[in-house]
Amino acid sequence: AQRVTQPEKLLSVFKGAPVELKCNYSYSGSPELFWYVQYSRQRLQLLLRHISRESIKGFTADLNKGETSFHLKKPFAQEEDSAMYYCALSGSRLTFGEGTQLTVNP
Amino acid sequence: EAEVAQSPRYKITEKSQAVAFWCDPISGHATLYWYRQILGQGPELLVQFQDESVVDDSQLPKDRFSAERLKGVDSTLKIQPAELGDSAMYLCASSPSSGGYNEQFFGPGTRLTVL
Numbered sequence: 273a274q275r276v277t278q279p280e281k282l283l284s285v286f287k288g289a290p291v292e293l294k295c296n297y298s299y300s301g302s303p304e305l306f307w308y309v310q311y312s313r314q315r316l317q318l319l320l321r322h323i324s325r326e327s328i329k330g331f332t333a334d335l336n337k338g339e340t341s342f343h344l345k346k347p348f349a350q351e352e353d354s355a356m357y358y359c360a361l362s363g364s365r366l367t368f369g370e371g372t373q374l375t376v377n378p
Numbered sequence: 379e380a381e382v383a384q385s386p387r388y389k390i391t392e393k394s395q396a397v398a399f400w401c402d403p404i405s406g407h408a409t410l411y412w413y414r415q416i417l418g419q420g421p422e423l424l425v426q427f428q429d430e431s432v433v434d435d436s437q438l439p440k441d442r443f444s445a446e447r448l449k450g451v452d453s454t455l456k457i458q459p460a461e462l463g464d465s466a467m468y469l470c471a472s473s474p475s476s477g478g479y480n481e482q483f484f485g486p487g488t489r490l491t492v493l
Binding site for chain 2: 276281304315316317318321323358360362363364365366367368369370371
């Protein structure tokens with residue numbers, strides 16, 4: 273069975289502070305991991321995927337197979353980063369975590 | 379820019395009634411997905427189509443839910459009869475193919491309330 277855990281439902285930081293959204297997964301095969309984001313009144317959209325090893329909007333995520341984690345990080349949070357973030361694992365199907373609501377305060 | 383379309387955006391119904399949701403994927407996308415998202419949770423896959431064929435409906439409550447994509451383009455998800463526990467957001471997504479690395483493009487969703 274595949275499972276994604278996001279331990280924080282809510283995360284609040286101040287503008288300019290570093291932010292880390294945690295994601296842990298359980299999967300017996302080789303994982304394909306994603307971060308999706310939903311801004312207020314917008315549709316769910318892809319933020320980044322681990323295979324691309326890219327930085328999007330200043331966010332990066334590194335796959336750590338030893339710790340089965342795929343945490344999302346940004347060194348300096350901006351107010352426009354406030355959104356709901358979902359970690360997702362593609363195994364037999366795309367499985368989402370429960371999401372973390374990030375609020376960046378001015 | 380092409381987007382996934384869904385209708386209606388909101389639906390209120392009484393339990394035991396039938397409801398139907400429609401999805402039009404991005405043109406050319408062979409794979410179509412229906413998800414259910416209960417408040418406070420992440421989306422959960424209900425059914426996946428590759429063209430007109432169902433490739434995964436293991437999470438679909440088949441006693442009351444049905445889905446079709448007759449011509450391999452748009453799709454309909456039906457619930458009959460609706461139950462109180464079906465209240466949720468129903469999301470449609472599409473991707474160019476079924477490969478695991480493919481980005482899924484989501485529609486705006488249909489919010490269903492069952493009274």
